[in-house]
Amino acid sequence: MTITTRDQLINAMANNSSRILIDKSASGTTASGVFRSYWRETGQPGQGAIPAAAQVCSNALVGSLQFTQQTAPSTSYIALFEYATGIPGQSIEIHDRIVHMGGLSGIVTTAQTVGINLESLLGTSNLSARIGDTNYSDISWWLEWYTNTGGTAANVTVNVTYNNGSTGNLTAISLGSSIAAARMYGLNNMIPAADSGKYIRGVNSVTLSASTGTAGNFGVTATRYRVGGFSPAANSRYTQDWAQIGLPEIANESCLFVMMLPAAASNTTIRATGKIVHG
Amino acid sequence: MRLTKQQFIDRFKPEEMVALLAAAKMSVAVEAWLFRFNSLTPDADGTTVDLTDPRTVAGLQALEMGGLISPGRAIEMLSANVSSPGGLDEHEGIARGASVRVLAPFDTSFPEPLIVESIQQSEDGSIIFILQEAGAFSAVYLEPLQ
Numbered sequence: 001m002t003i004t005t006r007d008q009l010i011n012a013m014a015n016n017s018s019r020i021l022i023d024k025s026a027s028g029t030t031a032s033g034v035f036r037s038y039w040r041e042t043g044q045p046g047q048g049a050i051p052a053a054a055q056v057c058s059n060a061l062v063g064s065l066q067f068t069q070q071t072a073p074s075t076s077y078i079a080l081f082e083y084a085t086g087i088p089g090q091s092i093e094i095h096d097r098i099v100h101m102g103g104l105s106g107i108v109t110t111a112q113t114v115g116i117n118l119e120s121l122l123g124t125s126n127l128s129a130r131i132g133d134t135n136y137s138d139i140s141w142w143l144e145w146y147t148n149t150g151g152t153a154a155n156v157t158v159n160v161t162y163n164n165g166s167t168g169n170l171t172a173i174s175l176g177s178s179i180a181a182a183r184m185y186g187l188n189n190m191i192p193a194a195d196s197g198k199y200i201r202g203v204n205s206v207t208l209s210a211s212t213g214t215a216g217n218f219g220v221t222a223t224r225y226r227v228g229g230f231s232p233a234a235n236s237r238y239t240q241d242w243a244q245i246g247l248p249e250i251a252n253e254s255c256l257f258v259m260m261l262p263a264a265a266s267n268t269t270i271r272a273t274g275k276i277v278h279g
Numbered sequence: 280m281r282l283t284k285q286q287f288i289d290r291f292k293p294e295e296m297v298a299l300l301a302a303a304k305m306s307v308a309v310e311a312w313l314f315r316f317n318s319l320t321p322d323a324d325g326t327t328v329d330l331t332d333p334r335t336v337a338g339l340q341a342l343e344m345g346g347l348i349s350p351g352r353a354i355e356m357l358s359a360n361v362s363s364p365g366g367l368d369e370h371e372g373i374a375r376g377a378s379v380r381v382l383a384p385f386d387t388s389f390p391e392p393l394i395v396e397s398i399q400q401s402e403d404g405s406i407i408f409i410l411q412e413a414g415a416f417s418a419v420y421l422e423p424l425q
Contacts, residue, residue, distance in 0.1 A: 107403050109417045111384075151354050152401045153414045157384045172388035174414050177351065192387060209385055210415035213354070213402025 089263030106149030150213025
């Protein structure tokens with residue numbers, strides 16, 4: 001069964017939903033225009049762990065929003081999303097954290113193994129339903145920082161496997177110096193012109209052009225965008241209902257967490273609530 | 280690594296030294312730092328400044344935070360192998376000012392020859408080549424052009 005009528009939606013909103021509750025502050029150093037993760041921030045949901053080897057994320061991980069798991073054919077949707085941020089102009093997003101890994105070093109200049117191939121993981125934690133389109137076009141790939149790397153402005157290139165099985169290097173990302181924990185650098189927009197039309201299925205390795213000077217800790221994360229919102233004014237609540245957010249389906253075992261696209265180089269709190277309806 | 284006072288002063292660019300002396304006329308904190316530096320006496324080996332001494336590190340970082348030297352200069356000046364302002368003159372057969380080709384896997388992102396603007400030592404002691412706006416590279420990803 002799926003929700004297909006307004007009556008079913010209203011009934012689910014009133015009688016069959018799980019509550020979204022997010023209350024987190026931010027640590028570290030935020031950069032304007034660079035996505036930042038709230039995975040490692042404390043509050044509610046709790047602080048997610050720094051991953052080591054590649055791991056499929058699930059609803060069982062600390063750091064993920066909790067919701068009642070459904071028995072097919074019943075499923076779940078985000079139907080209401082309300083939020084406030086401590087500073088204005090912030091874009092906040094909830095993603096399903098699909099796979100992550102950490103332990104990459106900022107001082108290693110040879111290729112560092114990542115070893116994520118979504119195709120081989122589809123049978124784990126309901127990934128076959130969670131990834132969306134089978135060509136992997138719904139997946140966002142990131143380099144995610146867990147602890148700060150050093151002051152040298154190195155470049156990083158990522159070797160990937162595309163949906164057709166071919167491999168290649170993404171266009172190098174110029175990192176700048178002193179990359180702080182929680183920053184996330186998108187990989188999808190670094191697909192070179194020669195590989196246009198392909199989608200990233202897996203990440204094989206990461207190579208730095210030079211040592212940043214400090215090992216730090218960063219990794220590769222794959223996510224799927226589910227819902228987002230814009231906060232024009234500070235400490236003011238904005239509400240988006242099911243029609244505005246498109247009633248995105250939330251598959252069982254989804255590891256929902258918060259990210260932000262900051263408009264300013266300032267840390268900010270996120271307070272949000274909402275409903276995940278079932279039916 | 281330890282330096283003589285003169286070697287340490289040589290690590291400041293002329294404009295940085297001018298800014299430092301000017302700031303000392305207006306800031307007691309900067310004047311105090313200069314007073315401490317001037318009061319140092321050489322050790323038995325003739326050197327005076329220990330680049331690993333926390334007071335040296337903190338002093339240069341304070342100058343950087345105060346805007347008297349540019350961001351990144353504190354790390355640069357604390358590096359062990361700096362021979363002159365701007366870094367090393369040559370490393371692994373690649374000289375400052377040389378034209379180089381960037382090697383795989385970065386060659387497709389940087390296909391054109393680039394000039395080595397400076398050769399620096401990173402925080403962890405590794406030597407890095409700064410290629411114009413392309414940023415920092417290890418020698419293993421560079422090939423000098425004839």
